[in-house]
Amino acid sequence: MKVNLKIWRQKNAKTEGKMVDYTVDGVNPDMSFLEMIDVLNEQLVNKNEEPVAFDHDCREGICGMCSMYINGRAHGPLHGTTTCQLYMRHFKDGETIYVEPWRAKAFPVIKDLVVDRSGFDRIIAAGGFVSVNTGQAQDANAIPVEKADAEKAMDAAACIGCGACVAACPNSAAMLFVSAKISHLALFPQGQPERDLRALNMVNQMDAEGFGNCTNIGACEAECPKEIKLTNIARLNRDFLVASLISE
Numbered sequence: 001m002k003v004n005l006k007i008w009r010q011k012n013a014k015t016e017g018k019m020v021d022y023t024v025d026g027v028n029p030d031m032s033f034l035e036m037i038d039v040l041n042e043q044l045v046n047k048n049e050e051p052v053a054f055d056h057d058c059r060e061g062i063c064g065m066c067s068m069y070i071n072g073r074a075h076g077p078l079h080g081t082t083t084c085q086l087y088m089r090h091f092k093d094g095e096t097i098y099v100e101p102w103r104a105k106a107f108p109v110i111k112d113l114v115v116d117r118s119g120f121d122r123i124i125a126a127g128g129f130v131s132v133n134t135g136q137a138q139d140a141n142a143i144p145v146e147k148a149d150a151e152k153a154m155d156a157a158a159c160i161g162c163g164a165c166v167a168a169c170p171n172s173a174a175m176l177f178v179s180a181k182i183s184h185l186a187l188f189p190q191g192q193p194e195r196d197l198r199a200l201n202m203v204n205q206m207d208a209e210g211f212g213n214c215t216n217i218g219a220c221e222a223e224c225p226k227e228i229k230l231t232n233i234a235r236l237n238r239d240f241l242v243a244s245l246i247s248e
Helices: 033-046 118-127 147-157 164-168 175-186 195-208 219-223 231-247
Strands: 003-009 018-024 096-100 109-111
Touching (some): 018 033, 118 175, 164 175, 175 195, 175 219, 175 231, 195 231
Parallel strands (some): 003 096
């Protein structure tokens, strides 16, 4: 199959970018979207042209690196799918595909489709961990955890930090990401001692990074490749409110 690509090209963070047209012929329908970009880059290298820069790592839907805005949707048209799990058979032969980087003030473009998502790292560093010294690891069943809480925590922990929630949100809010990271700790006994301080510190860091405010639109959940639920945001808001009252 043959596809026409309109890809955002930007030399670096200080230069202006623009959409550039490319045509890739002989695309195997069973290729992933990233493999198709690999084919394009091989063609560009053979012509002594600059290949398209994009993030990738595991290519198994786990690392969260393959952040591309495809035809106006984060990670492309399929629900609950990362870009590396999007296959070319989901596009039509001869189709024109628009490929852009995440668009958010807090995710500045580094080059082409690569954006700086270190803001997420700083949010985690602000409190997304358990720092209490608990000594030697206990047996798996030594601390009773309600099954419902364990399942909610594991669902929240599935967040891969790709940033699709930010890219999809018209406000560029990071509430779904932050709430997932807070929830998976808040639902376990080990996360209770620092629960209030964690919510306060992580939300304050999120605001300092320049992410927008949540207005309950729901685009974040709709585009999340791991289907993180909005109920986590409700938990975050509750924890942050309690922490704010306690700190006063």
